[in-house]
Each structure stands twice: as C-alpha cells, then as structure tokens.
Amino acid sequence: MKILSLGHSSYILEMIPEGGEPVRILADPWLSDYLIGDLMGRFPRLELDLSALQPIHAIYLSHSHTDHLDPYSLLKLRQLEPTPTILLPQSLQYLEPLLKEHLPEFEITRLCQGLELDLHGLKIGAFFNPELRATNEDDVMVLTAETESEVFIGEGDALMPLYDPAARQALADRFSRDGVQTACFLTVKNEGDSTMNMLSAKDGEQRKELLGQSIEATYTELFDIYSPLDDEADLLWGNPGLVRVITGQGICYPQALNPDYNRILFPIRLEDRVRMEREVAEQFGCEHSIEEMVPGQLHELSDGKLRSLSDPEGVTVLDKEEERHFDPESKLARDFPTGPLLEDRRDTGDQRKLIGDCLQNRFLPWLIGSRTPPVEHLLAAADGEYRIRVRYGTSEDFEEADYLLSFARLSLEAAESSGEPDESYWANDLDDVLAGRADEFSLCCREPLRGEAQRLWRCLGLPYLNNDLIEKKLRLHFERAARDESIAAWAEPYWAGVGGTAEQ
CATH class of the missing domain: 3.30.1050 (Nonspecific Lipid-transfer Protein; Chain A)
Incomplete structure (x- = not known):
C-alpha cells in the first residue's frame, strides 16, 4: 500500500488487487492556494505535474466542505488521462446535477452505505460516522478499500466515536479479518478547537493560557480513544499490523499576510499529536503504530508498518514546516477590522x-x-x-x-x-x-x-x-x-x- 500526501486531507492511495495492476484513488483534492470558505491560505503550497501523477482511477469526495470539494481543483483535473470516476457519497446526491453540468467528462459512482463496489479489482465502500451527536460534517462518508491482504479506512473529518465499544469493535473486525497483513487507519486531525482558540486570542498572554487548555483537552481526547473499554483485550489497538496515520493542518493565514501570524495558528502540530498519541498508547500497552503523514512524501506500508518515505515525481513542496512552528512567546496582537466582509451598501x-x-x-x-x-x-x-x-x-x-x-x-x-x-x-x-x-x-x-x-x-x-x-x-x-x-x-x-x- 502506498499513500502520497498532497497536504491537508488530500492524498493518492495506491493498492494492488490480487493478480491485478495498481489502483489509484485521489482523495479530497483541494489543491488551490486559497480556500473558498475560510478565505485562508494553504500550507504547504504544492506545485504539481499532473502528468507524472497519472493514472488516477477515481476521485473520492468525502463531503461538501470546500477544503475537500474544491471546484477550482476539480476543473483542473479534467486534463487527467484516462478520465477518473468520481466516487460521490450518497449524502451528496443533490450535487450530482451540478457536477455533471461542469464535469461532463467524469462518470459519477455513488457510494452507498453497506454497498461494496469493484474498482478495477479493488473492493471499495463507504459508511457514515456512527457518532450520533450532530456536527457540521455529518455528510462525510468514510472510505474503505480492501485487497486480500490489505485494508484501508480513510476517516476524513468524520472523527468516529472511538470511546464507543461498538464503533471500536466494528473497526477491529475490519482490520483483523483473516488474511490481512497491513491495515491503515488514516485520520485527519486539524486540532480545530485549539486552532480556533488561537484565531480568537488577542495577545501572547491569552495564547499561553489557551495553549495549556489545548494540551489538556488533547490528552483527554486521547485517553477516551485509547482507554480499555472492558476487561477484554482491545482488538483494535492490540493489532500489531495496524498503522494509524495522521494528516491535516493544511490551512494557514495567507502567505501574503504577516508571516508571524502562522507561528500562532497551530499550538499542537501533527508531530506533537503523533508524539502525544504514542505516549498515551504506550501507557495502555497498545501494539499498533502511529505515524505522521508528511506533505509531498510517498509513504509505503507493508507487513503492518510504515517502511519508507520518499520524494515522488511530479510534486514540489514550496513551503517548509519550520516556517510556521508555533511560537508561544510571540508578542503579535491580533488586529483585524470590525465590520462586514463586504462593506457595500445594500437594500x-x-x-x-x-x-x-x-x-x-x-x-x-x-x-x-x-x-x-x-x-x-x-x-x-x-x-x-x-x-x-x-x-x-x-x-x-x-x-x-x-x-x-x-x-x-x-x-x-x-x-x-x-x-x-x-x-x-x-x-x-x-x-x-x-x-x-x-x-x-x-x-x-x-x-x-x-x-x-x-x-x-x-x-x-x-x-x-x-x-x-x-x-x-x-x-x-x-x-x-x-x-x-x-x-x-x-x-x-x-x-x-x-x-x-x-x-x-
């Protein structure tokens, strides 16, 4: 199994069905330098040679947020040869006419809960988050892909309720079926609450206070994820062939802004999250591995481990992670205008x-x-x-x-x-x-x-x-x-x- 990270939640998954050729799925292609909704920038920015990334057999759109479904990126992807299939969650069926109008070259395959599909020999499916509490991402469908020996689950922004015994058992059953040698559980961790707190903080003192709260909240979440739920062995986290891969955090202040703003945005970065997860997982004797997905890198997994990172052809990373290392000592004070987004007079x-x-x-x-x-x-x-x-x-x-x-x-x-x-x-x-x-x-x-x-x-x-x-x-x-x-x-x-x- 190979995963090429394109930053934030975008990646190309490659799996080889038994006796077949590699099948490649491009997930959530937000490849623009700005985001429609947030009006924020992208980090890191990438320069892509799409011809070097072909073939792409399918494009998976997990939900309707524009850091996952970006019209500007999708129209650029019309140049791919052969033309990929769009894997569209049934929750986005209302968007089919719009997609067909602007992307007439693309076939649309609807992902339905409980329905498995064949994609060039790769078994794929999708399911809704079993979390019952309402969120602004309830239209997410979690992607599954399987061969005889490998299982992939892309959680996306769903944030499954891993504190729930039934949810944890359902994942364990998928990952530990007979014949599976490598299982990958890819999750997106944008540390949204921490980041939004930093966006609203007025000065360095308030950011320091919020940093402590963010660290405490993250550990609380991790204990919910990894605490044993009963006296039985934990079949999910006790699986040595499972790799939990963490991605996200691709949204930043626009690079044209004062660059110091991006040094106050992510108090808990992906490498911090991985370190904290490993710490808590070790306390509970978990046997799976936890890895960071590095933008612009090709990740190769086999025999239940991340075996290598390499530089792929066709991807150039334009920004370096150290350019936005969190600076708790920053004296930067937020100074944004109070007013509507657009100042025009209206009726x-x-x-x-x-x-x-x-x-x-x-x-x-x-x-x-x-x-x-x-x-x-x-x-x-x-x-x-x-x-x-x-x-x-x-x-x-x-x-x-x-x-x-x-x-x-x-x-x-x-x-x-x-x-x-x-x-x-x-x-x-x-x-x-x-x-x-x-x-x-x-x-x-x-x-x-x-x-x-x-x-x-x-x-x-x-x-x-x-x-x-x-x-x-x-x-x-x-x-x-x-x-x-x-x-x-x-x-x-x-x-x-x-x-x-x-x-x-």
Whole structure:
C-alpha cells in the first residue's frame, strides 16, 4: 500500500488487487492556494505535474466542505488521462446535477452505505460516522478499500466515536479479518478547537493560557480513544499490523499576510499529536503504530508498518514546516477590522425580509429541534428572552435591529434594539451566506461582534438543513473557475490591509 500526501486531507492511495495492476484513488483534492470558505491560505503550497501523477482511477469526495470539494481543483483535473470516476457519497446526491453540468467528462459512482463496489479489482465502500451527536460534517462518508491482504479506512473529518465499544469493535473486525497483513487507519486531525482558540486570542498572554487548555483537552481526547473499554483485550489497538496515520493542518493565514501570524495558528502540530498519541498508547500497552503523514512524501506500508518515505515525481513542496512552528512567546496582537466582509451598501428592506425569513423558517425550527440546549432552558437562563441583533449597513454607517424570542411569543419577532444581545451579526454577512458568497468559516479575517453565542451562524453551517446554500456556493465557484477566474482573485481582496498585508 502506498499513500502520497498532497497536504491537508488530500492524498493518492495506491493498492494492488490480487493478480491485478495498481489502483489509484485521489482523495479530497483541494489543491488551490486559497480556500473558498475560510478565505485562508494553504500550507504547504504544492506545485504539481499532473502528468507524472497519472493514472488516477477515481476521485473520492468525502463531503461538501470546500477544503475537500474544491471546484477550482476539480476543473483542473479534467486534463487527467484516462478520465477518473468520481466516487460521490450518497449524502451528496443533490450535487450530482451540478457536477455533471461542469464535469461532463467524469462518470459519477455513488457510494452507498453497506454497498461494496469493484474498482478495477479493488473492493471499495463507504459508511457514515456512527457518532450520533450532530456536527457540521455529518455528510462525510468514510472510505474503505480492501485487497486480500490489505485494508484501508480513510476517516476524513468524520472523527468516529472511538470511546464507543461498538464503533471500536466494528473497526477491529475490519482490520483483523483473516488474511490481512497491513491495515491503515488514516485520520485527519486539524486540532480545530485549539486552532480556533488561537484565531480568537488577542495577545501572547491569552495564547499561553489557551495553549495549556489545548494540551489538556488533547490528552483527554486521547485517553477516551485509547482507554480499555472492558476487561477484554482491545482488538483494535492490540493489532500489531495496524498503522494509524495522521494528516491535516493544511490551512494557514495567507502567505501574503504577516508571516508571524502562522507561528500562532497551530499550538499542537501533527508531530506533537503523533508524539502525544504514542505516549498515551504506550501507557495502555497498545501494539499498533502511529505515524505522521508528511506533505509531498510517498509513504509505503507493508507487513503492518510504515517502511519508507520518499520524494515522488511530479510534486514540489514550496513551503517548509519550520516556517510556521508555533511560537508561544510571540508578542503579535491580533488586529483585524470590525465590520462586514463586504462593506457595500445594500437594500435593507430586501435584507430584512431575507433575514427575517431565515430566522423564522430555518433557524428557529433548528433551535427548537436540536435541543442543544433545550429551548426552555435557553430562555429560562436568559430571563425568558433570547435576543439576536443584526447590524444593517457598513462599519461606518449602520442601524441595528433586534429579533426577540420569548416564552410570551415563541417566534423571532423584530423588536427595538435594547440591552445586550445574545448574538450579533452584520446583515451583509448573513446576506452573503444565504446567497452562497460566504459560509460559516468566512469570518477568519474579521473581529466578531459582541455576543455570548453564535447559534445562528452554527446553524447556517450544517449540512442537510442548508444543502441549498451549499449548492449555491459551489455553483458560484464552478462558474468562476469555468471563466478562468482564480480563487486568489476571490480571496485576496478580503485580506487587503489586514495584519500587514499590502493593498491588493
């Protein structure tokens, strides 16, 4: 088994079926230098010679986030010969018409839970995360690929509940079936909570405090993953033929920004994560191995171990990891503007109708139904009222309106602005999300408005509930890419004048 890391969650998996030729699957090809949603940069940047990476037999798209499903990258991949098949999770079936419209050369094969497919002799399948708690990545399908002697499972962003005996046993059964000599469990660890905390930290002192909290939280997670669940032998982590490979952390501040920003972004880097996992796994007597997936390197696994790392043809790495080593002593203070992503004046009458409809017909049913927390507890804790404030206009000229939820009227009604809100947003930002021009991750280059929570923003980032918004966003960028407009031309203006960037 060979895995060529293309950074972040992108990789090329190569496996050889019994008596067959190598089969190669390209997973989650985000190969652009910027990210549509976050407007962030890519680390490391890569220079690819696609002709040297052929053949690619299939392209697997794990879910709808644009660091996994990137229209700009997919249109570039039309030059591959022969044309690969797209392996599309059944959760993304609503995107099939869009993909067929812009990628007519590609055959689409739908991945369905419980259904095994033959890909040039390689047995492939997919399943949904057994985790029952709702996340913004519930549309992920976990990829499986098998030969007689090798098993691969790509968890992607699913983050399976390894604290759960049934989930752990299901993985153990797959990895330890008769005849398997090498099993690979590839997981993505972006250390999202740690990173988001660092994004919001105001200065070095706050970052130091958050670093300690991040380390503690990571160890807590690792003890959940590796603690024995009963008195029986742990068949998953007791498998000496299993290699747990960790990838991720490919998102960074744009390189045009002050480079010091990337020295405060990842307090727990992949090499730290691997070291911490090995430490905890050793405490519990685990027998599997744990390895870091290194961007731009070809990883060869055999007989249950990572046997070699090598430089592949066709891949040039443009950035070095030491360029973003975390610096806990950094004095850098976050200095981002407070204002909407786009400062243009808009028709506030139209915006009020759009946002009112969103609050009443999209957000409120989710707020009541999700019960996180139950709405009665939410209101009781806030003296019977929950207030969302929206600023209409620009940072220089705006008016505010509140939308009030109460026991007296379980409806988000427009009300006069007063007191402190529970949540606050710019109307332009909500407008842009509802139009597909932004998403839940797009505010990385702005200071948030005051508020105790961001439930509305989180709601608008959920799959299924917002499939229409996801389709709008992807359609917008497929159309831009088809006109040869670059993602850089889209993302860079949002950063103009931020954190030491030059005006674009």
